[in-house]
Every structure is written in C-alpha cells, then in structure tokens.
Amino acid sequence: MTTPDPALSPEELADIVREASHAAGFDRVGIAPAVHPDGFESFTAWLERGFAGEMRYLERRRNAYGHPQHVLESVRSVIMLGMNYRTADPPDVLAPGQARVSRYAWGSQDYHTVIREGLNQLADVLHQQAPGCRTRGVVDTAPLLERDFARLAGLGWFGKNTMLINKRQGSWLFLAALLTDVTLTPDAPHATSHCGTCTRCLDACPTNAFPEPYVLDATKCISYLTIELRDRPIPESLRAACGDWLFGCDICQDVCPWNRKAPLSTSTSFEPLPDLHPADAAALLSLDEAAFEARFANSPLARPGRAGLLRNACIVLGNNGDANCVPALTKALDDPEPLIRTAAAWALGRLNGDETAPVSGGDSDLREESSRKLA
Ligand code: B12
Ligand code: SF4
Ligand code: SF4
Numbered sequence: 001m002t003t004p005d006p007a008l009s010p011e012e013l014a015d016i017v018r019e020a021s022h023a024a025g026f027d028r029v030g031i032a033p034a035v036h037p038d039g040f041e042s043f044t045a046w047l048e049r050g051f052a053g054e055m056r057y058l059e060r061r062r063n064a065y066g067h068p069q070h071v072l073e074s075v076r077s078v079i080m081l082g083m084n085y086r087t088a089d090p091p092d093v094l095a096p097g098q099a100r101v102s103r104y105a106w107g108s109q110d111y112h113t114v115i116r117e118g119l120n121q122l123a124d125v126l127h128q129q130a131p132g133c134r135t136r137g138v139v140d141t142a143p144l145l146e147r148d149f150a151r152l153a154g155l156g157w158f159g160k161n162t163m164l165i166n167k168r169q170g171s172w173l174f175l176a177a178l179l180t181d182v183t184l185t186p187d188a189p190h191a192t193s194h195c196g197t198c199t200r201c202l203d204a205c206p207t208n209a210f211p212e213p214y215v216l217d218a219t220k221c222i223s224y225l226t227i228e229l230r231d232r233p234i235p236e237s238l239r240a241a242c243g244d245w246l247f248g249c250d251i252c253q254d255v256c257p258w259n260r261k262a263p264l265s266t267s268t269s270f271e272p273l274p275d276l277h278p279a280d281a282a283a284l285l286s287l288d289e290a291a292f293e294a295r296f297a298n299s300p301l302a303r304p305g306r307a308g309l310l311r312n313a314c315i316v317l318g319n320n321g322d323a324n325c326v327p328a329l330t331k332a333l334d335d336p337e338p339l340i341r342t343a344a345a346w347a348l349g350r351l352n353g354d355e356t357a358p359v360s361g362g363d364s365d366l367r368e369e370s371s372r373k374l375a
Contacts, residue, residue, distance in 0.1 A: 230305055
C-alpha cells in the first residue's frame, strides 16, 4: 500500500479539513486518530445482553467494530462530522388521529443523501491536497462506533440517554465520518460529562428503555419498535406506550436541557414537510404499495416498509384516534398484510374500550369480532 506524502504538514492539513467541512455543510468537525475505540467493550457487553434485538447486522460485524481499519484498511485519521437538523418545534399536543414523526425524518431529503454529498465534497478537498490518498465516507452503515469516535474527536459527551451531546448544538446532530490514510493532527477528546444529577431523559422514557444510565435496551425503544422491527408485530405490552409516535421517538431528547437553546439548522433539506409535521395516521392507511413507494421513496420513512409504517399508523390510531378513524381501521382489516390487519384489530379493540384486544389475527373471525363490538 503506498503511503501518501502530502506537501503540507498534518497540522496544516487538519486546518484545511476543518475549514472545508463547514463549506461542505457540516456544523461540527473534529479529528480522531484511527484506534481501537474505548467503547468497544461496552458495545460487546450490550450485544451480549441482547439489547440489539433483531438488528442482527450489529452482531454479525461485531469484530469489525474493534478497529476502523476494517472499514478502510490503511486508515490513519477519522474525521468526525456533525450536521445540525433542528428545525421548528412540533406542537405539544396533537389532535386525534395525528401522529408524530421523529424530527430527523421531517425533511424533503433523507439525511443519508445530504450527508453523502457533504462527505464527497470534503473527500475531494483531501484528494486535492494529498493526491493518491484514500478516503471512505461513513454514515450509519459501516461498522464504526460513530458516537465513540465523535467523543474521541472532541465533538461532545455521551448523555445518559446515550446521545452524543455537543455543548453548543445539543444532540439534534447527525454524525458522519470521513476515514483517510492521511495523517492529520487529532483534536483533544471530550473528557468531561455535563449531565450532572439530571435524570430527565431516563424519567421521561415511556417504555422504560434505559436499564441504567448510558445504556439503552433497544428492544424497548420506540425508535427500534417503529423503524427497525419491520416484519413482526410490536409486542402488545409496549403498544400503548408508543402513544402517538408513528416513526421514531424524540422524547429523551425533547426533555434534555442541552437541547433547549440549540440553534436552528440552516439547511433547507431538513425543513419539515407539512404532511409529516404531524402526520395524518388514517390517511396513511389508504396508501397501497405503489402510493407508498411514490410518497416515501426518498424518505427515511421507507425503512420499515409499507407493512411496518401502516402497522404503526394503526397503533397510533388505537392510542390517539377517535370514532372518525374507525372506517379507515375497519378497511385495514382487509389489508393483504397480516401485520397491518393485526394492528388494525388491536386498534379497533382499543378504541372500543377493550384493553385485551386480540394480538394475532387478521383472519375473518377476528374481523367479525371487531366489527361486532363496534356496531
Ligand atoms: C443501532 C442504532 C440505533 C438503535 C440503538 C440505539 C442505541 N442507543 O444503541 C436504535 C434503533 C434504538 C436507535 C435509535 C435512535 N437513533 Co440510532 N443509531 C444506531 C447506530 C446504527 C449504531 C449505534 C450502536 O452501535 N449502538 C450500540 C450502543 C452500545 O452504542 P452507543 O449507543 O453508540 O454507545 C456508545 C456509548 O454510549 C458508550 N457507552 C456504552 N455503554 C456505556 C456505559 C457508560 C457508563 C458510558 C459512560 C458510556 C457507555 O460506548 C458505546 C459504544 O461507542 C448508530 C450509527 C453508528 N454506526 O454508530 C445510530 C445513531 C446512534 N442513531 C442516531 C439517532 C439520531 C437515533 C435516534 C435519535 C432516532 C430517532 N429519533 O428515533 C434514536 C435515539 C434513541 C437513543 N436514545 O439512542 C444518531 C445519533 C446522533 C447523536 N447525536 O448521538 C446515530 C449516530 C446515527 C447518525 N449517523 O447520526 N439507533
Ligand atoms: S427514543 Fe423514546 S423510547 Fe427510545 S429511549 Fe428515548 S424516550 Fe425511550
Ligand atoms: S436529559 Fe439530563 S441526563 Fe439526560 S442526557 Fe440530557 S442532561 Fe443528560
């Protein structure tokens, strides 16, 4: 492997990278050395406790998380980037049938697309300065503990809600990394925590998803249940606690004092689309596969698929709907997807005041049962 020998010093190159990162649309930048991450043992302990649930890709690549060389072989520096996505706050209380979408998904573009463009732009700058160098941009998908490297690069600390928090930006910050085989002078790690005695996030979580501070049991997190748990029903014991969350959950960040004064994003890509801020859960139930694809092709909401998202919509209606939502739910009992039929039956049962609504079904018995009760 040839080692790039740029004309500039590691310090000069680091300065150029920092400046270029802002031009590429990033709000925060820091540089970490390519090392075994401090949090690796916490990560493997977390996997051992079964907290990753169905996110098998994390377990499959467990060893690769042990060093960024598994992402870019000759890596020497990890440039960590933060992009602010805070926009106008949502209403505190929703009308019946309205559903909450997590802040990160309100915009017209998927953040992966926006961040990729920024990473490519930054990589171009590095290639100009160090011809022949190697770079690899990462957002979410590669085996890299992004929060760990962000802390190491000085971007912030781990909150008790496990979010990476920056003193100026709060936690409404996407993380991304640009790995390179160029040596850049690293920043000092963020060595302090600023949570103090606060426990707001732990207390506010409606599903008690934090077994202890700094550790999240993803299998209880609404974000996991509504986005990552795609092919199964949401466990019945957690459906009521999902409240009006259609996609993701922001509660443990909404309550965090560090987010109160966080600045608004200057990127137009994250401006909320009116039909997601909030969403109309009953209207979503009318989307067939083609309409779903057309509406959500470029949106993070595509991730759970039509079956997953409409399942979530039924649960929101069961929790937050009224009599006006009954026709849409009744129609959903005939949906070809069992996941949707099951959730619709549960929601109808709940709207009907039946706390022990059936959990498995979608068959004709179940349909008759639900419509009989509502008649
Ligand atoms: C899997 C995953 C999830 C899972 C699990 C989340 C979790 N907390 O583990 C689920 C689906 C639940 C999820 C939800 C969300 N996610 Co997510 N997710 C990821 C992903 C792909 C991997 C995270 C991971 O490895 N988790 C395993 C745990 C063990 O790792 P960790 O939480 O990072 O923990 C580190 C530290 O906390 C520390 N640590 C662990 N234990 C302990 C104990 C002590 C005492 C201490 C001090 C430290 C410590 O070491 C760990 C390893 O680095 C990352 C992207 C990436 N590749 O990193 C995005 C990522 C973490 N998610 C992100 C976001 C935005 C979200 C949501 C806000 C989305 C939403 N609104 O619904 C929620 C937030 C929920 C929450 N409170 O975490 C952002 C976070 C940005 C930030 N500022 O922190 C990331 C970085 C994606 C990105 N590129 O921006 N997510
Ligand atoms: S995102 Fe919601 S459900 Fe998940 S840990 Fe935070 S408050 Fe709890
Ligand atoms: S709510 Fe409090 S404890 Fe939780 S992350 Fe924010 S400051 Fe830390």
